[in-house]
Amino acid sequence: xxxxxxxxxxxxxxxxxxxxxxxxxxxxxxxxxxxxxxxxxxxxxxxxxxxxxxxxxxxxxxxxxxxxxxxxxxxxxxxxxxxxxxxxxxxxxxxxxxxxxxxxxxxxxxxxxxxxxxxxxxxxxxxxxxxxxxxxxxxxxxxxxxxxxxxxxxxxxxxxxxxxxxxxxxxxxxxxxxxxxxxxxxxxxxxxxxxxxxxxxxxxxxxxxxxxxxxxxxxxxxxxxxxxxxxxxxxxxxxxxxxxxxxxxxxxxxxxxxxxxxxxxxxxxxxxxxxxxxxxxxxxxxxxxxxxxxxxxxxxxxxxxxxxxxxxxxxxxxxxxxxxxxxxxxxxxxxxxxxxxxxxxxxxxxxxxxxxxxxxxxxxxxxxxxxxxxxxxxxxxxxxxxxxxxxxxxxxxxxxxxxxxxxxxxxxxxxxxxxxxxxxxxxxxxxxxxxxxxxxxxxxxxxxxxxxxxxxxxxxxxxxxxxxxxxxxxxxxxxxxxxxxxxxxxxxxxxxxxxxxxxxxxxxxxxxxxxxxxxxxxxxxxxxxxxxxxxxxxxxxxxxxxxxxxxxxxxxxxxxxxxxxxxxxxxxxxxxxxxxxxxxxxxxxxxxxxxxxxxxxxxxxxxxxxxxxxxxxxxxxxxxxxxxxxxxxxxxxxxxxxxxxxxxxxxxxxxxxxxxxxxxxxxxxxxxxxxxxxxxxxxxxxxxxxxxxxxxxxxxxxxxxxxxxxxxxxxxxxxxxxxxxxxxxxxxxxxxxxxxxxxxxxxxxxxxxxxxxxxxxxxxxxxxxxxxxxxxxxxxxxxxxxxxxxxxxxxxxxxxxxxxxxxxxxxxxxxxxxxxxxxxxxxxxxx
Numbered sequence: 001x002x003x004x005x006x007x008x009x010x011x012x013x014x015x016x017x018x019x020x021x022x023x024x025x026x027x028x029x030x031x032x033x034x035x036x037x038x039x040x041x042x043x044x045x046x047x048x049x050x051x052x053x054x055x056x057x058x059x060x061x062x063x064x065x066x067x068x069x070x071x072x073x074x075x076x077x078x079x080x081x082x083x084x085x086x087x088x089x090x091x092x093x094x095x096x097x098x099x100x101x102x103x104x105x106x107x108x109x110x111x112x113x114x115x116x117x118x119x120x121x122x123x124x125x126x127x128x129x130x131x132x133x134x135x136x137x138x139x140x141x142x143x144x145x146x147x148x149x150x151x152x153x154x155x156x157x158x159x160x161x162x163x164x165x166x167x168x169x170x171x172x173x174x175x176x177x178x179x180x181x182x183x184x185x186x187x188x189x190x191x192x193x194x195x196x197x198x199x200x201x202x203x204x205x206x207x208x209x210x211x212x213x214x215x216x217x218x219x220x221x222x223x224x225x226x227x228x229x230x231x232x233x234x235x236x237x238x239x240x241x242x243x244x245x246x247x248x249x250x251x252x253x254x255x256x257x258x259x260x261x262x263x264x265x266x267x268x269x270x271x272x273x274x275x276x277x278x279x280x281x282x283x284x285x286x287x288x289x290x291x292x293x294x295x296x297x298x299x300x301x302x303x304x305x306x307x308x309x310x311x312x313x314x315x316x317x318x319x320x321x322x323x324x325x326x327x328x329x330x331x332x333x334x335x336x337x338x339x340x341x342x343x344x345x346x347x348x349x350x351x352x353x354x355x356x357x358x359x360x361x362x363x364x365x366x367x368x369x370x371x372x373x374x375x376x377x378x379x380x381x382x383x384x385x386x387x388x389x390x391x392x393x394x395x396x397x398x399x400x401x402x403x404x405x406x407x408x409x410x411x412x413x414x415x416x417x418x419x420x421x422x423x424x425x426x427x428x429x430x431x432x433x434x435x436x437x438x439x440x441x442x443x444x445x446x447x448x449x450x451x452x453x454x455x456x457x458x459x460x461x462x463x464x465x466x467x468x469x470x471x472x473x474x475x476x477x478x479x480x481x482x483x484x485x486x487x488x489x490x491x492x493x494x495x496x497x498x499x500x501x502x503x504x505x506x507x508x509x510x511x512x513x514x515x516x517x518x519x520x521x522x523x524x525x526x527x528x529x530x531x532x533x534x535x536x537x538x539x540x541x542x543x544x545x546x547x548x549x550x551x552x553x554x555x556x557x558x559x560x561x562x563x564x565x566x567x568x569x570x571x572x573x574x575x576x577x578x579x580x581x582x583x584x585x586x587x588x589x590x591x592x593x594x595x596x597x598x599x600x601x602x603x604x605x606x607x608x609x610x611x612x613x614x615x616x617x618x619x620x621x622x623x624x625x626x627x628x629x630x631x632x633x634x635x636x637x638x639x640x641x642x643x644x645x646x647x648x649x650x651x652x653x654x655x656x657x658x659x660x661x662x663x664x665x666x667x668x669x670x671x672x673x674x675x676x677x678x679x680x681x682x683x684x685x686x687x688x689x690x691x692x693x694x695x696x697x698x699x700x701x702x703x704x705x706x707x708x709x710x711x712x713x714x715x716x717x718x719x720x721x722x723x724x725x726x727x728x729x730x731x732x733x734x735x736x737x738x739x740x741x742x743x744x745x746x747x748x749x750x751x752x753x754x755x756x757x758x759x760x761x762x763x764x765x766x767x768x769x770x771x772x773x774x775x776x777x778x779x780x781x782x783x784x785x786x787x788x789x790x791x792x793x794x795x796x797x798x799x800x801x802x803x804x805x806x807x808x809x810x811x812x813x814x815x816x817x818x819x820x821x822x823x824x825x826x827x828x829x830x831x
Contacts, residue, residue: 023117057137060101071097085114123230138233139215147175153463157244168231169463178205178212188506191760192476195459196372198427220429256467263559268305276321287565295577296813301342312358344406350379352411368418383433384421396448406453442469462514472558475521477502478754485601485766491536492543496550507595525560538744545575546679552583553619555593581814588612592639605630616684622674625797632670649689654681654816663689676827714781715803723797728768731789744773796831
């Protein structure tokens with residue numbers, strides 16, 4: 001309910017208005033000229049935030065002077081009213097300072113919704129003729145409380161009790177002195193395939209003040225009615241048993257597109273499926289359907305990536321594939337639907353990869369990209385009238401006409417510094433105008449086709465407010481890759497390390513990581529095709545199973561299969577489909593995953609943990625031969641919301657089924673022992689673990705004058721390897737005096753990151769290496785001597801899968817394949 005308190009003004013007291021609901025209140029005071037916010041509070045009064053507010057700050061174009069609430073006078077009484085569950089205060093002002101740069105009328109709207117601990121604010125600037133506003137600050141106040149966070153599209157956290165920001169991906173927030181953080185100064189902002197926009201210093205407050213908080217954007221021109229509508233500012237208060245971070249996440253759940261899982265095939269790496277004129281895509285789907293149906297896997301869509309369109313058009317289908325235009329595309333979609341799967345399209349909103357010369361000849365404006373983006377491809381100006389008008393009509397209409405379940409919106413340049421495209425010719429104003437056009441198209445598409453999944457890829461950034469418009473965001477990596485900074489024998493393992501190193505670089509610092517959930521990232525999915533990408537011929541089914549598990553274990557909701565059915569074996573399907581089923585079973589916890597551990601390509605253990613109430617899941621890897629402990633916080637920093645002190649037990653569900661021998665206590669760190677080069681999945685629930693199982697006996701060995709004498713265990717199964725890691729070169733090896741054949745080999749490919757996504761990624765610790773693996777299974781139960789051709793510059797391990805007594809594993813379509821259920825891995829360094 002709205003409460004308004006007004007007292008008679010006097011020399012000692014000013015009028016006050018308190019806007020409140022059942023959770024939060026905002027206090028405004030009248031000084032005889034204007035109304036200013038003086039305090040925010042929770043409804044109980046336990047959390048108080050006193051502020052000195054300027055309410056608004058306007059920086060005109062080509063000026064250095066700014067204008068604040070002090071340059072206006074209140075016009076009439078504030079309007080106070082309720083609309084359904086929303087309470088409003090609207091205050092109008094007239095300009096007091098007479099200059100063409102200041103609006104004639106200023107209108108500020110404050111409002112809040114019943115049952116939500118958030119108060120919002122918008123500003124309207126009204127001029128008598130066309131005007132240009134360089135920067136508009138929607139909130140500007142001073143607080144004596146500490147502030148953190150901020151940046152492009154990021155909130156500011158105040159005193160661990162409040163958060164504030166613009167509900168807009170390109171809103172800019174500053175705190176502490178009004179200029180913190182500096183632009184692109186967050187840990188993750190210039191990493192990988194990032195988006196750079198030059199603000200030319202116009203975000204900087206020259207008169208920095210202690211405790212100054214600013215929320216701003218760059219609107220540019222007034223609209224046709226000579227008005228500018230600001231973006232919306234929000235202030236939220238932390239509730240009981242919340243941290244500021246979890247409170248913000250709760251807030252975002254009221255704003256974003258609800259998290260949804262989407263499994264699809266993308267035709268980018270499959271020639272048969274890229275030929276859309278026949279039954280190529282349909283036949284691929286039939287192969288998938290035959291393989292996955294026995295496992296209960298449901299694929300949502302078959303997606304045609306870049307290449308389906310006529311590049312000399314504005315999003316018309318290629319006549320090579322679709323002679324009758326969208327009627328043929330609709331037929332393809334309907335045929336897929338009749339056989340049990342949906343249809344999706346790649347579509348770059350700005351025409352990237354299309355023939356821009358053709359477009360310019362036909363009157364469409366090309367975007368003038370900034371220096372950073374000029375190294376990449378060309379695109380149309382999305383804010384220019386002709387192109388925007390056409391795509392705003394066409395993109396939603398295509399989605400409806402062909403019943404597209406999914407759009408992959410690639411190459412989001414969002415940079416335009418040219419004249420005549422409905423914004424001032426600066427990078428910051430072109431960025432905002434282009435982004436606004438993109439958002440308008442995204443919303444129109446959803447209105448036309450409410451169930452559509454929308455994915456924004458290249459050159460987005462990790463603002464949580466993107467999720468108001470898009471289901472998923474690109475992780476800003478290379479499309480595919482194998483990270484060779486650290487020794488690993490499996491190329492599939494190196495592919496997992498590649499993905500996870502990008503995620504570590506952006507999400508690995510708990511003190512400064514994006515607020516976008518890891519599960520909302522597009523990771524370019526699972527690749528297995530006839531070209532043999534991201535694998536070696538020696539990689540085995542366990543390598544494949546671990547690679548698939550890491551993809552799903554990140555929690556990713558966008559499950560992309562770049563898979564050629566022709567190269568899949570029955571065991572490959574089993575590994576893939578049981579992981580998909582397990583992920584579906586644990587969707588709630590996986591949606592909440594958090595990265596834990598160290599940098600993967602420097603030999604550290606790492607993983608992803610997620611909680612759904614009192615149940616949790618963890619998928620973890622050890623990237624080196626020696627066993628390691630993965631240390632994991634057991635508190636709200638990883639999304640755990642339970643009470644401290646409670647006991648939890650763990651169950652290993654991959655690559656075997658067994659009770660984890662330790663009991664974990666909420667509030668104290670978890671310590672998970674990971675064998676060498678192991679990938680493990682665990683599930684957690686309340687309870688206490690069984691006593692520790694009897695440990696596997698050690699491997700006995702001695703070293704004398706560089707010769708190793710080792711007892712190869714008799715109880716080995718499936719794998720017993722001698723691993724040799726050379727730095728940089730590996731020695732040749734003799735066993736019992738005989739030179740032995742190398743079973744598997746690999747070598748370093750240092751800082752092997754895609755050039756367009758290399759920023760911030762290279763490791764200073766990367767050093768050349770080679771790795772060899774020799775099969776010791778033929779020597780099971782025997783004593784052997786191992787001789788190396790040199791005595792230094794390498795290390796050697798025995799990796800053995802040791803047999804254990806275990807019960808028959810539980811199996812099913814939603815249970816991970818226990819690929820080594822009757823063995824436990826053991827590694828020992830012998831040299």
